[in-house]
Amino acid sequence: MNGHRLELRDVSKSFGAMPVLGDVSLTVGEGEFVSIVGPSGAGKSTILRLLSGSERADAGEILFDGHALGVSGASFAFMPQRDALMPWRRIIDNTTLGLEVKGMSRKEAHARVAPLFEPFGLAGFEHHYPAQLSGGMRQRAALLRTVVQEQDMLLLDEPFGALDALTRTQLQEWLQEMWAGHRWTALLITHDVREAVFLSDRIYVLSPRPARVVAEFQVPLSRPRRLADLGSAAARAIETDILERLLHHQAI
Numbered sequence: 673m674n675g676h677r678l679e680l681r682d683v684s685k686s687f688g689a690m691p692v693l694g695d696v697s698l699t700v701g702e703g704e705f706v707s708i709v710g711p712s713g714a715g716k717s718t719i720l721r722l723l724s725g726s727e728r729a730d731a732g733e734i735l736f737d738g739h740a741l742g743v744s745g746a747s748f749a750f751m752p753q754r755d756a757l758m759p760w761r762r763i764i765d766n767t768t769l770g771l772e773v774k775g776m777s778r779k780e781a782h783a784r785v786a787p788l789f790e791p792f793g794l795a796g797f798e799h800h801y802p803a804q805l806s807g808g809m810r811q812r813a814a815l816l817r818t819v820v821q822e823q824d825m826l827l828l829d830e831p832f833g834a835l836d837a838l839t840r841t842q843l844q845e846w847l848q849e850m851w852a853g854h855r856w857t858a859l860l861i862t863h864d865v866r867e868a869v870f871l872s873d874r875i876y877v878l879s880p881r882p883a884r885v886v887a888e889f890q891v892p893l894s895r896p897r898r899l900a901d902l903g904s905a906a907a908r909a910i911e912t913d914i915l916e917r918l919l920h921h922q923a924i
């Protein structure tokens with residue numbers, strides 16, 4: 673084992689005649705928050721689908737704790753762009769869904785999620801239905817449902833993409849605090865370079881399809897972070913550099 677939790681080595685994937693991923697290599701360490709930014713349609717979500725097992729790579733290796741993904745027993749908690757809450761279930765019963773699917777009784781699952789409602793800013797809304805909550809609250813409920821399953825790794829696919837700019841900023845700040853407290857091993861897919869800089873330890877920049885990694889950045893901001901840190905010279909320099917790579921996809 674080389675210290676990485678997740679490692680993709682030269683992973684490629686085509687859909688029919690269309691190459692989507694071309695030799696993508698990346699790593700995520702224990703307790704590390706890593707983001708992937710790339711142009712629309714580059715294949716970012718495809719990477720997550722390879723991890724969740726809903727697609728298979730054509731070539732290359734995906735390792736978890738040094739073992740091939742299929743035999744590693746790795747479990748991923750996935751949070752999609754849309755909250756995917758079930759409208760007919762109360763918030764508390766939505767957040768227990770993943771636990772119940774894994775065989776936990778509803779009573780036990782309720783006991784597990786209940787203490788998280790306060791830190792997730794959902795106290796008092798346990799018995800509301802999704803339609804009675806704001807978009808930001810629904811995304812927090814979706815994240816609660818995701819993290820309570822205590823999987824090996826958190827996969828976030830544009831989790832704030834459907835929110836208005838202010839709510840999105842508030843949730844980025846909130847997620848940063850939550851992550852600092854829990855140190856989930858996390859892989860975030862985003863179009864939003866500022867979001868990636870604010871949340872990540874490291875950032876991979878993908879080229880247009882067929883995607884390959886054209887740059888990797890270590891974010892030099894100390895934690896805990898505040899939004900104001902994005903105005904620092906270091907943050908602005910890295911943001912500009914990533915945007916340049918995205919626009920001109922120069923390889924390093």
Ligand SMILES: Nc1ncnc2c1ncn2[C@@H]1O[C@H](COP(=O)(O)OP(=O)(O)OP(=O)(O)O)[C@@H](O)[C@H]1O
Binds near residue numbers: 710711713714715718
């Ligand atoms: N199951 C599939 N069959 C055929 N083509 C697919 C399939 N899944 C994805 N694609 C195609 O692969 C390409 C990459 O899709 P993917 O969703 O991974 O991109 P993305 O980088 O996540 O895009 P966006 O940022 O717009 O969400 C797209 O052109 C998409 O149409």
